[in-house]
Amino acid sequence: MNLLIRAEFRRLLATRMWGGLLLAAAALGGGMFGAMALVGPENFDPPMPGLDTEAGLRAILGILGYTAFVPAAAGALAVTSEYRHHTAAVTFLFAPRRGRVLAAKLTTYAVVGLAYGLVLAGTAAVALFAVVAVRDVPLGMPVTTVLALLGRIAVAMVVYLLLGAGVGALVHHQIAALCVVVGYLYVGEPVLMMIPGVNTLYPVLPGGATAALTDFTYVADAISAELGSGTVHLLPPAAGALLLTAYALAASAIAVLLALRRDVA
Numbered sequence: 001m002n003l004l005i006r007a008e009f010r011r012l013l014a015t016r017m018w019g020g021l022l023l024a025a026a027a028l029g030g031g032m033f034g035a036m037a038l039v040g041p042e043n044f045d046p047p048m049p050g051l052d053t054e055a056g057l058r059a060i061l062g063i064l065g066y067t068a069f070v071p072a073a074a075g076a077l078a079v080t081s082e083y084r085h086h087t088a089a090v091t092f093l094f095a096p097r098r099g100r101v102l103a104a105k106l107t108t109y110a111v112v113g114l115a116y117g118l119v120l121a122g123t124a125a126v127a128l129f130a131v132v133a134v135r136d137v138p139l140g141m142p143v144t145t146v147l148a149l150l151g152r153i154a155v156a157m158v159v160y161l162l163l164g165a166g167v168g169a170l171v172h173h174q175i176a177a178l179c180v181v182v183g184y185l186y187v188g189e190p191v192l193m194m195i196p197g198v199n200t201l202y203p204v205l206p207g208g209a210t211a212a213l214t215d216f217t218y219v220a221d222a223i224s225a226e227l228g229s230g231t232v233h234l235l236p237p238a239a240g241a242l243l244l245t246a247y248a249l250a251a252s253a254i255a256v257l258l259a260l261r262r263d264v265a
Helices: 002-013 017-039 054-084 088-094 098-135 143-171 174-193 198-204 206-214 218-227 237-258
Strands: none
Touching: 002 017, 002 098, 017 054, 017 098, 054 098, 054 143, 054 174, 054 206, 098 143, 098 237, 143 174, 143 206, 143 237, 174 198, 174 206, 198 206, 206 237
């Protein structure tokens, strides 16, 4: 297992993807988020509460959760690239136990996902504190609460990278895996939420679990108000994290069961 994990790290560090992933985290956290904070959520269209309110601060921090497609896509690409370049057969000939190989990949990607999440949350924190100092506006929440939310967002990025890796192991084809990851997050789930009755399942869907983990209820509240339905009650943050992890592990387990001996045949 240790050999497999070291091999995964060496393979990953030999590519440009990990560096690009960390640069993307810095660009999203320090760049995009910093620009949104500088403009001010009260100037958005439609306008949102300002940074000096708890609702506005939670909403703009929660928007970072919508960038989870980046680590999810990276996880999917990292796994499917082995099938695209036909190196998966060599990997499984060297280590025939697919469950162990996939466990080594998930362990490696968890570390990479943590690095991504820390860079994203760290640069976002620097940008936020710099903006409130420049604009001379008070934070709508205590600093410790803000840092705790950013920490939960970092954890969400870890789990989404694992989820993307699980989808990649299940689908194998790069374009198809990306369509599943991005299409579901930005098309499939929002469509489901617009269906009366079905939207009650939102708390147990990946998006709902992410919202619970990051404490981002703005979208759920807006859709509930639009449909005239009751308020959607999300899971506790820890339960949201566990549910997201369960989705990733389930996809990986199904991939192992369905792909038994298929790739080296």
